[in-house]
Amino acid sequence: MDESKTLYKEFLKGKKEAFDQIMDLYAENLVYFIQRYVRNVDVAQDIAQDVFVYILLHKEKYNFKYSLKTYLYTIGKTRALNYLKREKRIVELKEDMVYDVDKELEEFIFNDENKRNLKQAMNKLSREYQIIIYLADIEELKYKDICKILNKTLSQVKMMIYRARKKLKEILSKEGEDFYE
Amino acid sequence: MNKELFKEKVYLKYEKEMNRKKSGTHKIFKMVAMIMITLLATTGVVFAGAKIYENYIKKEDEIASRGLFDRGDGITTYEIDLMVNDMIWNSEPKLYHKIITNIDDYHIYKERVNELPDLTDKDFEENFVVIIANENVRDFDEKDLHIYNVYAEKDTTYIILKQKENPDETNESNIWYAIVDKSQLRDNIKVEIEHRIPESEDFINIEELPENYSIEDAIKDGCLVENQNEVLSNNPNAIEEFMNKAERGENCFIRVYSKSNAFIKITDVEFENGIYYTYSDYSKSEIAYDRQSICKAYKYLVKKEADDLTRYIFTNDKPDIESWEGNPLVSIRY
Numbered sequence: 001m002d003e004s005k006t007l008y009k010e011f012l013k014g015k016k017e018a019f020d021q022i023m024d025l026y027a028e029n030l031v032y033f034i035q036r037y038v039r040n041v042d043v044a045q046d047i048a049q050d051v052f053v054y055i056l057l058h059k060e061k062y063n064f065k066y067s068l069k070t071y072l073y074t075i076g077k078t079r080a081l082n083y084l085k086r087e088k089r090i091v092e093l094k095e096d097m098v099y100d101v102d103k104e105l106e107e108f109i110f111n112d113e114n115k116r117n118l119k120q121a122m123n124k125l126s127r128e129y130q131i132i133i134y135l136a137d138i139e140e141l142k143y144k145d146i147c148k149i150l151n152k153t154l155s156q157v158k159m160m161i162y163r164a165r166k167k168l169k170e171i172l173s174k175e176g177e178d179f180y181e
Numbered sequence: 182m183n184k185e186l187f188k189e190k191v192y193l194k195y196e197k198e199m200n201r202k203k204s205g206t207h208k209i210f211k212m213v214a215m216i217m218i219t220l221l222a223t224t225g226v227v228f229a230g231a232k233i234y235e236n237y238i239k240k241e242d243e244i245a246s247r248g249l250f251d252r253g254d255g256i257t258t259y260e261i262d263l264m265v266n267d268m269i270w271n272s273e274p275k276l277y278h279k280i281i282t283n284i285d286d287y288h289i290y291k292e293r294v295n296e297l298p299d300l301t302d303k304d305f306e307e308n309f310v311v312i313i314a315n316e317n318v319r320d321f322d323e324k325d326l327h328i329y330n331v332y333a334e335k336d337t338t339y340i341i342l343k344q345k346e347n348p349d350e351t352n353e354s355n356i357w358y359a360i361v362d363k364s365q366l367r368d369n370i371k372v373e374i375e376h377r378i379p380e381s382e383d384f385i386n387i388e389e390l391p392e393n394y395s396i397e398d399a400i401k402d403g404c405l406v407e408n409q410n411e412v413l414s415n416n417p418n419a420i421e422e423f424m425n426k427a428e429r430g431e432n433c434f435i436r437v438y439s440k441s442n443a444f445i446k447i448t449d450v451e452f453e454n455g456i457y458y459t460y461s462d463y464s465k466s467e468i469a470y471d472r473q474s475i476c477k478a479y480k481y482l483v484k485k486e487a488d489d490l491t492r493y494i495f496t497n498d499k500p501d502i503e504s505w506e507g508n509p510l511v512s513i514r515y
Binding site for chain 2: 020023024027028031045048049050052053056057142143153154155156158159161162165
């Protein structure tokens, strides 16, 4: 059993430290993931906190079928989309749009040289492609988990990853980098 | 990000939420919400189900009547066949579609298909209606379909049909409709049937294999590799072992790389719950084919020995009958 599931079992037994450790493990990445949707680090942090509050309030709802990360990201995505809907910000974002990013957090996520090269190019992708690249290539999640988080079928996810990587490769080639070679 | 501050805020919000629950405001809110839901339900809401951001389908269902084909008398003639006269044919996957964006077109279809929900002019301000019709005999993996997803990418609206969970192979419904959010309407329409694609954690996606993916690469990756009917990979019995596992009812997977002169076919096969799910890719061939890939499910994988070749063939016909049709997986000279 992976570490997070063991921690969750401890949390179910009432150990607060276990929940702290779960937050230590996933909070930063969850904030960054939500930020791909909402484009604002403060809002992303707020939503990520709400995700953990939801877990505290409904601890029995996690059924261990998927990884805890997948579960957290699924809740995070739903809440981010609800936020967007509420704010009526469901618009296609321009490719060159600059948005509020927590630099320290970004350094933490793109923690090696290869991934750092990806960072600039990713911002030029559509939001949908950014999210799928983030889940597949930065978080390195399994396809099944990505399907669960994005509520899409395996073939849709595979096709999206294929198209997103192709697009990213084009951008990287233009900029003289090639992450996927 | 300050982790400690983050955690502190989580616990503060949690406490606040708990206090709110204890104070009873939550209960009052719940009660008000319940009253409002009841009111909405009793005043007649056109669309069933709550709108979810990523699910643009507000209502979808199948149509049991044959209204598109005839006028209820069972007689179909070209003149009265709305499907042939008005709908758009999609040669792949052999389905008709109609997009209705206004009340006038809707009335034409409503008159013939009474099962369509009642809609008003106002409904078309925010929505459009998709109708899909089938006139072909479909394989078992394409029976009992429903409209699973409608979404837009750039200038194309994709209408995805998928087999229902626990499908009823005897379901003869051939018409489906969906009411969809207008934000997803584009100039081009593409109708697709979503099939289950075989998958294994041990192999990367076929589509992601490089154009020059070679026999040597395939051997290294653990495929069963066959060139001109000779097995080149390390385990010539891989296909037999796969079949034995399937016979015992075990879930199993195999990737087969077949080469015959300029023709290259890479096939993934996953066996689960008595079904062989396959995905064949032809894009690595040195000559061009009309189709780059085929996704298909079968009930049987049959071994046939003839001359000096052992042929492994997929079929959906019971293989013990006199004549049956199949699709070859691989032929091996042992």
